[in-house]
Amino acid sequence: MDIVPEITRRSITRLINDGKRSDGRAFDERRDIFIEPNVIEKAEGSARVKLGDTQVIVGVKPTIGEPFCDTPNLGVLMTNCELLPMAAPGFEPGPPSPESIELARVVDRGIRESELVDLEKLCIEEGKKVWMLFIDLHVIDYDGNLFDASNLAVMAALMNTKLPVAEYVDDEVVLSENETMDLPVRDKLALSTFVKIGNGLVLDPSLEEEEILDARITIGVTDEGNHICSMQKGGEAPLTRDEILDAVHMAFTTKDDLLSYLD
Amino acid sequence: MDIVPEITRRSITRLINDGKRSDGRAFDERRDIFIEPNVIEKAEGSARVKLGDTQVIVGVKPTIGEPFCDTPNLGVLMTNCELLPMAAPGFEPGPPSPESIELARVVDRGIRESELVDLEKLCIEEGKKVWMLFIDLHVIDYDGNLFDASNLAVMAALMNTKLPVAEYVDDEVVLSENETMDLPVRDKLALSTFVKIGNGLVLDPSLEEEEILDARITIGVTDEGNHICSMQKGGEAPLTRDEILDAVHMAFTTKDDLLSYLD
Amino acid sequence: MDIVPEITRRSITRLINDGKRSDGRAFDERRDIFIEPNVIEKAEGSARVKLGDTQVIVGVKPTIGEPFCDTPNLGVLMTNCELLPMAAPGFEPGPPSPESIELARVVDRGIRESELVDLEKLCIEEGKKVWMLFIDLHVIDYDGNLFDASNLAVMAALMNTKLPVAEYVDDEVVLSENETMDLPVRDKLALSTFVKIGNGLVLDPSLEEEEILDARITIGVTDEGNHICSMQKGGEAPLTRDEILDAVHMAFTTKDDLLSYLD
Amino acid sequence: MSNDKELRADGRAYDELRPIKIEAGVLKRADGSAYLEVGGNKILASVYGPRESYIRRLLKPNTGVIRVRYNMAPFSVDDRKRPGPDRRSTEISKIAADALRPALMLESFPRSMVDVSIEIIEAEGGTRCAGITAAAVALADAGIPMKDIVVGCAAGKVNDQIVVDLSEKEDKEGQADVPIAIMPRTGEITLLQADGNLTEEEFEEALDLAIEGCKKISELQHEALKARYSSE
Amino acid sequence: MSNDKELRADGRAYDELRPIKIEAGVLKRADGSAYLEVGGNKILASVYGPRESYIRRLLKPNTGVIRVRYNMAPFSVDDRKRPGPDRRSTEISKIAADALRPALMLESFPRSMVDVSIEIIEAEGGTRCAGITAAAVALADAGIPMKDIVVGCAAGKVNDQIVVDLSEKEDKEGQADVPIAIMPRTGEITLLQADGNLTEEEFEEALDLAIEGCKKISELQHEALKARYSSE
């Protein structure tokens, strides 16, 4: 990514060591959140999310396919992510970068491991036909913390996704023309990313903070389940056991506030 | 492409501003045209075309496949173009360049929009099986104006394409071993490319002219229909409304002469 | 590949012109051979081979598929080769290099042309289902002569490959859960690679010898059949007719010793 | 001839554009950006540059160059589109660069590149013209020196009538489509394609109608830029 | 709570590792290498460097960099894997580099690259941790300056019990998996992932169990390196 002047690094770090952030936020305070659901009429589910100035659009498109052999009665979710060249000066067109793959897979693991979509209800005919959902993540403005912004946008898009009612008749799937069903979303996931800078662990890093991070940790916690369901460390510095446990604890305490934006 | 000495650019432009071309042709005069049909025995249709020193070989290969959902009773045409490394010093092997894709798509649109092939006659069994034709354009020597040379070669190849007679019996396609049918070609397309250099608009640009062009315009006109069916502007300079209308008019007036080579 | 100091080239060449090799071997002497069969429990056949310090692992994985149209009663073999980045400083990750493709194809041609696997016995139901075998060659340490090492590993892996007994019942393939059959291997192939350095032709080139080779020749000879079944010349220098016939002769005379390692 | 034209399927007159909304400066990171809605189309355009590029072979010693990437989001169309460039988007990227280039004054930026992204968030007919229109606003927002703000619009033939700004439905069922882009000050044409079936006269009529459409849209571009400057 | 834990399906206690074998220096060409078996996993790791690289954009002016390639052999799993990187291996390569980096002292090797290959010859659960463990031994074998030898191990939840070092079967049927890597001298954590379903308390238990597992494996790494040095 971009090279940050050493002086910026020092001043941000000094502030954090003094218990302050350069934009005045508390360590466990997120930036402003704005969620616009149903932004794409041609998508069965969609949302645009602004987290500070980071912007992500998510569209959900269903298709009908065959289930995997080992899960004949479950629908399928596929998460794909595009770090668009418009989102940052360093994002190049071309095959997905490791960063983009990591983002897609962390978001995907959150949805999958939390079991928040009831995949059994996406089965049309066991062993024959199931709904397959493409969840496409379009990052249009990168101003820090793509993980949390993307997860919020995916949550919002899944919650407004509607599928046509499908029936399996004479070896073929017949779709209802006017009846739809809501996507069976039975839980919500709060994804919280912290970065370690100096001696501090701060929630929802801004771009400035991400550019100088020592280590990063992302924690997924379910709303109903109240469980940890995913976690991902990043960055070239280590974290201590206690820093990790602190981050986990903050992920639980800040969860309700975050998820209130989805109501 | 190649860099042209400024002096060449000036001398060609000066000539054109004086109403002359460096090779002595009139503004609306094409280079010599030579068409050799049926050059590939293993192809169901083929032709080699020389337009000046530009050379293109086209082969047509049919295969049987399923029609598209929204056109269950129509055959399918696919046009592909290879700017072979042998054709010019700057043509590199590898995935198709934007130039090669533009060429294939302009030629393809001409065939498609003119509806010169009766696609309904390429239907073997509605919704089940249709003929799919691969039209492969092989550019072997690039000396200017690939658009018109390629279109001529495609016309000639389509006009000599023969398909085995196909029948649909018991859910399978049976091909006759000796009976063939001519590809149902019901019209011809004249594709005319002009370039603007200085104040002039000249037909069938040579390589020298293409290398210094300000703007390019390609116009497709049908023979029977006598309609405009495709158009493509190129180049980094604009064209005025009147220049475009002039080019269109010349495309109509020079059409018969061009198509006479296909008889 | 690597650049070899001119002085090394001269000293190796001088030795060979004097009838000696830098590691003391005779011209028709191979390095130590070590074969460990069945190294991968999850593969249906496998082997690790060390030829000197060159190391190759081969795994055989079967799948069930449709036969080719022109051979409806034959199983299918597919040979793939990975020159792993760990095997040599110059091996880069990415799409297969020409060297890797040549290696895979030479090994593949040996197996195929010798007809050592009875492909008819890999047919489950004619025209419907056959066994398809992926033979994956994993080069992990490159110290010269990948051809012969790879072929030995493939031979050893094929000879210990076991397939579940398959039956075709009601349009479906049913696999036995405990009964297996040995892969029908009815011959063995000895692959012998020689390089020409100076005036000499030496068997089983070490890395040092390969790096300065003038020409290379690989010869495949069948054990039972006692026939030449494949041959491949490489390198930028020519070979004389007599050098080739000498190499062929040596391939026959050293065959039994080589194949004894497979017993 | 155009006096007694019938209303179209969506109730528009033959020379009536779909509702348009243009906003400049919608992204933080990009040097310039614009958002455009026309009919059901939703389009974002961004500009980075002039800047260095590691793709040296694209640069020119005597001028800056423009590179355009037209891309459709997977969810922008009824059947999900596979991510990444296809042949259609490669062609549109190329002609969009040609369409925007004549207005740019990049001579003072040798060996540099201007990167334009046109992102189709939702598609409903006429995305290439709308994309060029949005990109021109983003270029202005980025402060790239320009002699004019390029603007695009299509005309075509539907039910034997020449009409402006075809909707997706009209494009699919219509007889011809002529997308163009112009530099409105001089009226010069920087993009021109045609497909379908037009007589020489019909083509002239379509061309003039598209030029008129461009001029109307041009006003909205300027308003959007004015709103952007006044908000700063 | 962990006093009355049941034995696991394969007979191990909750805090018992699978049998492990580590060997250093197993390849001739590589600058450093290691072979590791744990349970049914068979893993090779190699190191080249620090060396120049023609991929200039990856290099840094003030330090050496590490590049990791995690790869599964086509024959390493039940259903043949297509050769070449997939999304999973790309992610693991990235986090494995992050996991190994903190221990390396590459400041004296600016503009150079250390290339690590982790090759999964046979996979039976926990390949990323085992691969990192093997790679750290290969790095030491290559003589790369390091402040510690990173070591990886997972813990997880199976049948509502927190257990260490999940087998393939446990991973598939279990309720959670927490792979980590640490620098054993300080106990600092350089890799951490989690998936499944854990309460805050269960997570803490798993984390501590995985740290214990790492420390046991660390001893075997040192023995392998001692054996390598003494054999030279």
Add this chain to the structure above:
Amino acid sequence: MSNDKELRADGRAYDELRPIKIEAGVLKRADGSAYLEVGGNKILASVYGPRESYIRRLLKPNTGVIRVRYNMAPFSVDDRKRPGPDRRSTEISKIAADALRPALMLESFPRSMVDVSIEIIEAEGGTRCAGITAAAVALADAGIPMKDIVVGCAAGKVNDQIVVDLSEKEDKEGQADVPIAIMPRTGEITLLQADGNLTEEEFEEALDLAIEGCKKISELQHEALKARYSSE
């Protein structure tokens, strides 16, 4: 043994070549070119260079290098071939470069590249040998310094008989195929492959027959070049 050989399916004697036609200098842009027909094969070869190349890693400091691209047109075979290189054409490109290289004197062109294209317009058995033969003529036409003009020809076993220059049908139904290329002045062999089933004696017979075939074709190469020079 070869005295009482039978005529072949297409009426040729065991040592009879298919009809051949060679023409030099058939393309305008290429520095050198050739067209060759043998049996049903139609082949174009072109040469550019010696010239600079942006693919620096292929260049050598002390000599020029040759790069060969063997390619089959999609329409050259019965079932359309997908465009672009496949494994077979990659291998043939590599060995064709090795086959042509020994005759070239590129020492005076360090850091430069000679690019050879072999384009199979129509294929009917023996394209690699015919392609090398055509490429050698194109290299001469381009004025590349050479000590000899390489020429290729195959021999093989069909119906238990050793025969020269197999047709497509013979290649498919035959028992062995031995394509070679030689430098005719010295008789040295620059390309050699074999597949099928041959005794040591049969191989020797095939090798000698292929060498004889090469020598006959060599004369036609020289005639084509003479015709080219005299026409200039």
